Structure formats: structure tokens, C-alpha cells
Amino acid sequence: MIFDGHSDLLYDVTRRRLAGETHVLERRHLARLRRGGIEGLVLALWYGRGQGQTFWESVPGSKSASHRLEVMLACAQAEFAECPWLAVVRTAEEASAARAKGKIYAFLSIEGMEGLETPEELDRLFSLGIRMGMLTWNEQNRFAAGAAQDPALGLTDLGRRALRRMESLGMLIDVSHLNDGGLQEVLKTAHGPVIASHSNCRALCSVPRNLTDEQLRAIRDSGGVVGVNAYSSFIHQDPEQQTVETLALHAVHMAEVMGVEHVACGFDFCEFMGSPGNEAARGLEDCGHAAAFLDCLARLGMTQAEQAMIAHGNFLRIFGEDTKI
Secondary structure (H helix, E strand, O other): OEEEEEEOHHHHHHHHHHOOOOOHHHHHOHHHHHHOOEEEEEEEEOOOOOOOOOHHHHOOOOOOHHHHHHHHHHHHHHHHOOOOOEEEOOOHHHHHHHHHOOOEEEEEEEEOOOOOOOHHHHHHHHHOOEEEEEOOOOOEOOOOEEOOOOOOOOOOHHHHHHHHHHHHHOOEEEOOOEOHHHHHHHHHHOOOOEEEOOOOEOOOOOOOOOEOHHHHHHHHHHOOOEEEOOEHHHOOOOHHHOEHHHHHHHHHHHHHHHOHHHEEEOOOOOHHHOOOOOOEOEOOOOHHHOHHHHHHHHHOOOOHHHHHHHHHHHHHHHOOOOOOO
8 A cells, every 4th residue: 555645636626626526536536546555645735836827827816826725725625525535634643543444544735835924824724734844836935945946045034934833833844846955954954854755866867856865865864754756757867768667766766875764655646737748657657556666666676564664654654653564
């Protein structure tokens, strides 16, 4: 069974609910989740508009990031009310209870804080169940700069305050979309585990969204984990090598650099976004093929215990679960 540390399914939920659909997760995604052995996942609130045209262009008031966030929150809550098979959880104990009942369980995260003005607004999000957060997506906002921005930029004063607020609340710090300068500052100042929910190795694919070996070791030293990302452009710069087999090599490299207990899954499937450029690895096109990744790990010599650590144990440990592998 697999715990996927980063999923953008709430993006699909929002756009389809705004178009009049209901039961989006059940009708369009549940069968693939079951087929791929996804026992749990992190559902991200990604309310950015991206680099191209998205459904937000036709939503009144969507120029405001705070409005987009509220719309997505409302759509997510309405969707969850229609999903008796899904448990939205806040603690490791709740995740264990949901799994025992045969339910898929989901933690919630916020992917970028463009819609916030002050760190204190995180209190409300935490009360709504958000247990993981990124200061930024790829953009530069009032807190930090994303991976698409100047790598030398660090956190702003508001960003440092937000970091302290997250730690005081018990919200996990996710650095996957931070630029190098911001990531370095977080790793130097954080007091607990830092995670990169969906990033690969820069040593194998040199793009800003991937992590250097030095960054991997710093995340290890914080007690955190890194979730491998199935997005094709982060796997290899040669399109012919953008395969599930190559992604497994990223996991192996992480294990060699950090130790296998710091490697996880954060697949970031985006095939449902319906536009070119969102393709995942060949052989790992969507969550229904997730088991193929574990098959590759086995062929590379990883034991069943090591596969289980990567598949679910390591990420769940970060949420506080005493996982028995």
C-alpha cells in the first residue's frame, strides 16, 4: 500500500464542481486510487493560476489569490461531505483508525501562501485541518520566492514569522517549491523535520525544482523526508529517459545520500489538468499505476522492508505514527 505525499486532486474537484459536477473524487478518481494501492495521500490546496490559462480565468473574482483559496476550500469541504469512503485526518492516530475501517485517508496541505497577508491567518487554516504548508509555489510572494525566481533571494520578515507560526502550530514545513536561498534559510532555522513533498535529485536531472545532494543531506539532518515526483520534466532532461525506471533511480540516489528512511512518495500526478506539459513518467502515468514504481525498486535490489518504508512508512512517521514495517 502507498501513501502519496502530494496530490493535486482538489484542483480537479474545484474546477469540476464549479462547472456543476458533484462526487468528483468518487466518479473520476476513486477507481484509480484503489487500483494503484493508494491507502492515503496529502491533498494539496493549489489555487495558483500557473503559467498558462486555467479554469480560474472564468471565475469571478479570481484575480484575488485569497478569493481563489476560499473557493477551493469551499469546494473541498462540499466534496468531502459526499465521500463516506474518505477520511480527512489531522493526526496519525486518525489515519490509523481510518485505515482500520478500510477508508482512504487524507491529510490537507496548502501549496503556497500567496492568498495570505499575515502569518496569523495560518491559525484559521490549521483549525480547518491544514497540517502541511509551503510558503510559496513558483512565484515570489510576500513570504518567500519560489523555485522559478532568483535563487539568491531568502525569506522575507513575514516569511520568517510564518515559519515560526507553522512550527508553533505543529504544521509541517514543506520546501518543495522554494528557491535555493529560501530553502537554505529554512533548513538553518527550522527546529523540527523539514520535508520536500514532491522533489527529485538535481544530480540526476538538473532543474531548479530538484534538490542538490547537500540539500538532501540537510533535510535528512532535520529528520525529514523527500517524496519522489513523477512529473516527467523532473525525472530526466532526455524525454526518452522520462520513465518510471528512471524515477526509481532517483529514489535509489536519495537512499544512498540520505538513507532509505528519508525517502518517500510524492507523485504529483497532474494528468487530470487537461493540458500539455503535465505528463508523468511513462509507466507511471497516473495513480492507478503506482505499484509499478515499487516493482522497479524491487528490481533495483530494494528489500520488501525498504520498499514499505518508501511506500508509506517514512512519510507517516513524520506525521507521528509509530509505523511497523
